Amino acid sequence: MSRLVAFHAGGQDRYGVASETGIVDLTAQFGTRFRGLKEAVAAGALAELLQAADGCAPDWQEEDVTFLIPIANPEKLICVGVNFPDRNAEYKDGTTDAKAFPSLFIRFPRSFTGHGQPLIRPPESEQLDYEGEIAIVIGKGGRRIAREAAYDHIxxxxxxxxxxxxxxxxxxxxxxxxxxxxxxxxxxxxxLVPFTHAAQLDDVKLETRVNGEVRQQDRTSRMMYDFRYIVSYVSTFTTLVPGDVIVCGTPTGAGARFDPPIWLKPGDVIEVEAEGIGILRNTVEEE
Structure with missing residues (x-):
């Protein structure tokens, strides 16, 4: 699997390519061209980075680095709400039918942390909940992108x-x-896993586990608003640019939907897994 990582090691933020044997650090080789993976995405250079790491011995082991969010400073980080069957019913607001248009909201990069790092539960609330999702990274910008062309922009x-x-x-x-x-x-x-063909998104299993227990599980083929539609719809009202991140919706089964609700607590381990992408793993700590 082709995997591009952003990480902190040796006193600085770096990027490179991860494999089963470790991480090849490409920061020195490409740092004058690309400050980070966002700039590499904008240049269409992900394949070049992967090729440069091919056959190289790893410089770091995963346990010796701190994973960062792959795109550190996207211009836009847009999230899609209520995008799987049965999630309307979860809200218990009397509506069960899908809406004509998706619910959208914005998150800030500071609200996220990297793989292997703890999610932070603030003192103001114990109601920290999980939502496992697939996120797409825009590579080719555009406005009013046609649905049939949407995958060309990921x-x-x-x-x-x-x-x-x-x-x-x-x-x-x-x-x-x-x-x-x-x-x-x-x-x-x-x-980041480079997007090269439709099968990477069209019918992919998405699963969230808490302490090994499966809480969410569905397939992307059941999404109410598919990835092509999301790119087309969002680009209608705002110009998408390289490095923008769109988080595309979570299946039913979040902690808030249990009776009584099951909130995340310090020491919990949450794993989000999708076929062909990998496993995002985090713990929980109190602020």
Whole structure:
């Protein structure tokens, strides 16, 4: 599997290619051209980075580095809400039919942490919840992108645990911003997998586990708004640019939907896994 990683080691932020044997550090070789993976995405250079690492001995082992979110400073980080069957029913608001258009909201990069790092539960609320999702990274920008051309605009895939402070989501009538943007409440990673063909998205198993127990499981073929539609719809009202990240929705089974709810607590281990992408793993700590 081709995997591009952003990480911190040796006192600086770096990037490279991860394999089963370790991480090949490409920072010195490409650092004057690309400050990070966002710039490599914008240049269409992910294949070049992978080729440069081919056959090289690893410079770092995964246990010796701190994983960072792969795209450190996207211009836009847009999330899609309620995008799998039965999630409307979970809300118990009397509506069960899918809406004509998707629910969208914005998150800030500071609200995420990297693979292997703890999600932070703030003192203001114990209602830290998980949402396992697939995220797409835009490689070719555009406005009013046609649905049939949407896949041409995706450079890479990654995973997201769209961690949420549930009671703060409900502080206001028309927005969820407060509950979605607590520092390091969610995670993105562990790496970028270059997007090269439709089968990587069209019918992929997505699963979330908490302490080994399966909590969420579905397939992307059942999404109410598929990846092509999402790219086309979002690009209708805003210009997408290279490095933008779109988090595309979570299956039913978040902790808030249990009776009583099951919130994440310090020491929990959450794993988000998708076929062909990998496993995003995080623990939980109190702030």
């Amino acid at each position: 450079a890479a895939l990654t995973l997201c645990n769209e961690g949420t402070i549930r009671d703060w989501v409900r502080h206001a009538k028309f927005n969820v911003t407060q509950g979605k943007n607590w520092d390091r409440s969610g995670s993105i990673g562990p790496w």
